[in-house]
Amino acid sequence: MNKEIISKAINKYGREREHLMNILRELESLSEDNYLDVETLSELAEQMNIPKSAVAGFVDFYTMFKTTPRAKYVIRICKSTSCHIMGARTIFEEIESILDIKPGEATRDGIFYLETCQCLGVCSVAPAMMINYDIHGNLTPERLKKIIDDYRKKEPVDGEACGPEVEGKKCIIEGTPQTKRLLENVGVVNPLEIDTYVAKGGFDALKKALGMDRGDIIDIIKDSGLRGRGGAGFPAGMKWSFVTKGDMQKYVICNADEGEPGTFKDRILMEENPQALVEGMAICGYAIDASIGYIYIRGEFRRSIIRLQKAIDQARAKGYLGKNIFGSSFSFDIFIKEGGGAYVCGEETSLINSMEGKRGYPRFKPPFPGVTGFMGKPSNVNNVETLMSVPMIIEKGADWYKSVGLAGCTGTKLYCLSGKMNRTGLVELPMGATLREIIDIHGGGMKCGSKFKFAQVGGSAGGMLGEDLMDIPLDIDNPMKHGVTLGSGVVLVADQNTCPVDFLLQILSFFEHESCGQCVPCRVGTSHLHAMVKKFAERKASISDIDLMIKKAELMKKTSLCALGQSPVMPIVTILKYFRSDFEKHCDPSHRCPECESSLTTYYIF
Amino acid sequence: MNIEFIIDGKLIRAHKGQSILKAALLNGIDIPHLCYHEKLSATGACRLCIVKVNGMYKASCTEPVAEGIDVVTYDEELSMMRKELLEMLLAEGDHNCLYCHSNGNCELQNYCYQYNVEPPAKDLPKNIREVDLTSSQGIKRDENKCILCGRCVKACAEIQVNFVWDFAGRGSHAHLTSDMYEKIGDSSCIQCGTCVQLCPTGALSFQTVLGRGMNWELKKESSICIYCGVGCKIDFYTNKEGKLVKAMGNDEGPNKGHLCVKGRFGFDFVQSNKRLTTPLIKKNGKFEKATWDEALDLVASKFGEIKEKSSPDALMAFASAKCTNEENYLMQKFMRSVIGTNNIDHCARL
Numbered sequence: 001m002n003k004e005i006i007s008k009a010i011n012k013y014g015r016e017r018e019h020l021m022n023i024l025r026e027l028e029s030l031s032e033d034n035y036l037d038v039e040t041l042s043e044l045a046e047q048m049n050i051p052k053s054a055v056a057g058f059v060d061f062y063t064m065f066k067t068t069p070r071a072k073y074v075i076r077i078c079k080s081t082s083c084h085i086m087g088a089r090t091i092f093e094e095i096e097s098i099l100d101i102k103p104g105e106a107t108r109d110g111i112f113y114l115e116t117c118q119c120l121g122v123c124s125v126a127p128a129m130m131i132n133y134d135i136h137g138n139l140t141p142e143r144l145k146k147i148i149d150d151y152r153k154k155e156p157v158d159g160e161a162c163g164p165e166v167e168g169k170k171c172i173i174e175g176t177p178q179t180k181r182l183l184e185n186v187g188v189v190n191p192l193e194i195d196t197y198v199a200k201g202g203f204d205a206l207k208k209a210l211g212m213d214r215g216d217i218i219d220i221i222k223d224s225g226l227r228g229r230g231g232a233g234f235p236a237g238m239k240w241s242f243v244t245k246g247d248m249q250k251y252v253i254c255n256a257d258e259g260e261p262g263t264f265k266d267r268i269l270m271e272e273n274p275q276a277l278v279e280g281m282a283i284c285g286y287a288i289d290a291s292i293g294y295i296y297i298r299g300e301f302r303r304s305i306i307r308l309q310k311a312i313d314q315a316r317a318k319g320y321l322g323k324n325i326f327g328s329s330f331s332f333d334i335f336i337k338e339g340g341g342a343y344v345c346g347e348e349t350s351l352i353n354s355m356e357g358k359r360g361y362p363r364f365k366p367p368f369p370g371v372t373g374f375m376g377k378p379s380n381v382n383n384v385e386t387l388m389s390v391p392m393i394i395e396k397g398a399d400w401y402k403s404v405g406l407a408g409c410t411g412t413k414l415y416c417l418s419g420k421m422n423r424t425g426l427v428e429l430p431m432g433a434t435l436r437e438i439i440d441i442h443g444g445g446m447k448c449g450s451k452f453k454f455a456q457v458g459g460s461a462g463g464m465l466g467e468d469l470m471d472i473p474l475d476i477d478n479p480m481k482h483g484v485t486l487g488s489g490v491v492l493v494a495d496q497n498t499c500p501v502d503f504l505l506q507i508l509s510f511f512e513h514e515s516c517g518q519c520v521p522c523r524v525g526t527s528h529l530h531a532m533v534k535k536f537a538e539r540k541a542s543i544s545d546i547d548l549m550i551k552k553a554e555l556m557k558k559t560s561l562c563a564l565g566q567s568p569v570m571p572i573v574t575i576l577k578y579f580r581s582d583f584e585k586h587c588d589p590s591h592r593c594p595e596c597e598s599s600l601t602t603y604y605i606f
Numbered sequence: 607m608n609i610e611f612i613i614d615g616k617l618i619r620a621h622k623g624q625s626i627l628k629a630a631l632l633n634g635i636d637i638p639h640l641c642y643h644e645k646l647s648a649t650g651a652c653r654l655c656i657v658k659v660n661g662m663y664k665a666s667c668t669e670p671v672a673e674g675i676d677v678v679t680y681d682e683e684l685s686m687m688r689k690e691l692l693e694m695l696l697a698e699g700d701h702n703c704l705y706c707h708s709n710g711n712c713e714l715q716n717y718c719y720q721y722n723v724e725p726p727a728k729d730l731p732k733n734i735r736e737v738d739l740t741s742s743q744g745i746k747r748d749e750n751k752c753i754l755c756g757r758c759v760k761a762c763a764e765i766q767v768n769f770v771w772d773f774a775g776r777g778s779h780a781h782l783t784s785d786m787y788e789k790i791g792d793s794s795c796i797q798c799g800t801c802v803q804l805c806p807t808g809a810l811s812f813q814t815v816l817g818r819g820m821n822w823e824l825k826k827e828s829s830i831c832i833y834c835g836v837g838c839k840i841d842f843y844t845n846k847e848g849k850l851v852k853a854m855g856n857d858e859g860p861n862k863g864h865l866c867v868k869g870r871f872g873f874d875f876v877q878s879n880k881r882l883t884t885p886l887i888k889k890n891g892k893f894e895k896a897t898w899d900e901a902l903d904l905v906a907s908k909f910g911e912i913k914e915k916s917s918p919d920a921l922m923a924f925a926s927a928k929c930t931n932e933e934n935y936l937m938q939k940f941m942r943s944v945i946g947t948n949n950i951d952h953c954a955r956l
Contacts, residue, residue: 051769052785060774364650364668517780524694527778531731559653
């Protein structure tokens with residue numbers, strides 16, 4: 001790639017290292033074969049005046065980049081749990097036969113290149129795939145053939161032209177008794193027109209907040225009981241109050257790196273009501289005295305990125321962002337930063353490193369981001385759902401917010417339904433809905449011919465719930481008492497056809513793929529766990545391997561640097577709680593398991 | 607020393623902001639650690655230094671001290687955890703002390719021995735990483751002995767400020783890269799050797815070392831580098847045959863353990879067979895061995911002749927940076943007061 005193209009891309013985004021991700025994405029899309037050659041990278045490092053090794057390490061960390069030629073279209077087939085149990089293997093085999101290539105190969109005409117990938121965040125329309133940045137769901141062999149044929153004829157599309165079946169409002173379950181607060185404006189407000197949001201009372205909360213004392217806002221958020229919706233459930237108001245006070249630059253960071261397999265709530269919120277996120281961030285900015293906000297969003301979410309950018313631009317034009325908002329002394333602006341395909345960047349300190357143009361290695365804590373965050377400055381990181389709950393709390397008050405939900409976990413929660421139910425998609429229910437209620441009422445019961453086997457709640461880092469836990473309230477605290485977690489609100493339902501060994505194989509292959517590799521227990525542990533569960537799938541394991549697996553996962557829980565390495569123990573222990581005998585059966589070499597065999601032949605190259 | 611807390615039942619005083627590990631080490635309490643190095647910022651990657659702080663597991667290299675905390679650095683459970691972590695490291699790489707230049711001087715080996723670690727199971731996955739023993743004149747790289755502690759990355763970035771090393775890949779496929787995935791010899795490495803000196807295993811090593819003496823046979827002698835005015839303190843290691851094997855920066859010198867390529871590798875002349883050991887005088891177009899008296903007499907008489915025939919200013923002296931300050935002082939004194947000229951200069955550095 002010539003020097004002028006590179007310097008043009010640098011000038012477009014900025015010379016600072018923090019813009020590395022966007023510059024690389026631009027350069028990769030400008031390359032004919034969707035890759036970044038080392039000469040280009042060296043030249044880029046030179047021009048940006050950052051070490052070559054840093055650029056090399058960065059590119060190699062994020063799965064969306066590659067340094068060897070791919071093709072005009074990169075096809076990524078999702079193999080995460082939701083897609084897996086909804087038939088990803090069939091899609092994978094089908095595409096291999098249509099294109100006559102294996103993963104890591106390009107078709108001879110140089111048009112298609114095949115890869116597997118992890119969760120694309122459209123789990124209600126699983127199985128799914130992404131072609132360049134264009135996501136398609138509800139895949140069947142017939143549909144797949146048609147999509148591929150279309151691609152042979154057309155030019156790359158992105159954003160709004162993405163598959164309509166994955167658009168936010170199509171992924172919401174309608175017609176069941178819900179408590180719609182966050183989803184209230186979906187379908188009412190036009191995500192591309194800020195005026196429609198303003199007409200529904202949008203930015204009234206910001207105006208109200210600007211007339212209040214900063215401390216009072218934090219008190220209201222504390223009083224509302226709002227807890228982080230990303231998975232950890234930390235009280236939001238408390239987090240705000242931990243941000244260092246003083247004259248230094250501070251930041252509000254929205255964690256929109258939604259990557260937990262089975263989760264797609266943030267994408268829907270950002271696609272359908274991006275203005276509310278802008279407002280929530282501005283209120284948070286005022287409360288913690290920050291003048292800049294960043295949204296760190298998965299690079300895969302093109303439609304969300306475009307709509308958010310539009311919402312930000314319109315808000316700026318209308319004076320809801322910028323200098324002296326509503327004539328006050330408060331100035332605030334928002335910028336978008338993109339991810340490059342790394343689940344670990346959902347961890348807030350990895351996210352901050354990634355924002356700075358570094359490898360997404362988590363930082364050790366303390367210091368917490370509230371003290372030392374982005375660029376070493378105090379930063380408050382909240383999930384999309386959390387920040388979008390803020391305007392309504394300010395407008396309607398803490399008591400109103402607390403009027404639904406449970407005592408320790410107030411408000412509503414977005415539950416992401418996927419798997420073998422009649423209806424899949426997003427529902428908004430008071431915190432503490434039960435699995436039975438979710439499956440029977442909102443999911444419309446199990447699919448015809450499907451019998452409930454287990455549900456994984458909380459994503460791949462969450463635990464399995466069997467019949468015995470059907471009636472526990474799925475809030476933040478109750479599941480913990482039973483060794484499971486609500487996490488980001490994933491409810492993935494598996495039926496009798498799911499083999500627990502095969503399912504765990506997918507989970508542990510996910511963790512190996514997504515471990516950042518910084519700390520020893522996670523880097524080595526995730527690789528060992530994957531190898532161990534694969535032994536069961538291959539029917540080469542011995543019964544003692546079951547406890548070895550638990551032992552290793554427990555060591556990882558005690559010693560890993562961040563939550564990623566601490567997570568695998570929960571799915572392992574909870575799946576063994578119900579299905580230990582399946583693992584024992586898989587120790588018998590003569591045992592036949594079509595599920596495991598199919599996964600081994602599909603995903604592994606022997 | 608404004609914070610008081612307990613480590614293993616002992617009252618410890620430390621500064622605010624100090625890590626538990628640092629406070630422990632300063633008080634003579636050793637907590638196993640591999641990624642931490644006192645010259646570098648903390649990483650928290652190896653997790654070997656995990657201790658119990660009020661019963662909770664914390665990496666002591668990154669956990670700051672706090673008033674009144676109760677730290678346990680060693681019990682049966684912690685010992686078991688460390689053993690399992692070491693087993694993971696052994697399983698991940700290809701560590702064979704028989705063939706390793708670091709045998710006997712390896713932090714990983716020490717801990718494996720101390721914690722009684724058994725050889726890892728054979729069927730655990732390994733990723734074959736880069737072995738590059740030839741591309742660089744100074745440095746060898748065998749990443750299969752690497753534990754990805756990151757000391758080399760930080761040594762290059764924080765001490766030498768050259769940023770040659772970084773991590774590439776991800777998860778179990780993580781590995782080192784020098785510059786843009788280049789061989790170390792093709793990279794911008796200036797071969798200061800700081801990364802090798804700080805490497806806790808045998809992953810990075812010097813070309814000169816392997817096969818020239820077991821670590822426990824080497825004798826160490828400290829000296830001052832003869833190359834430039836910084837005066838770095840160097841530990842020279844000689845083997846049983848008296849041959850110089852390697853130069854390591856001494857922490858007590860002004861260099862605080864750091865060396866440049868000359869101090870690190872430029873010592874082969876000492877034992878070179880091309881080195882002059884007696885004066886030579888050219889007779890009939892050929893150099894012949896002479897005694898010091900013969901040589902000095904000859905030089906003195908020639909100097910006298912020139913001074914007599916022309917003037918003192920027909921002579922000049924050029925002193926060497928390899929000489930000590932005292933020798934250089936004497937040189938200028940000799941030129942000014944004995945010869946009578948100010949024509950004196952110095953090469954300043956080598």
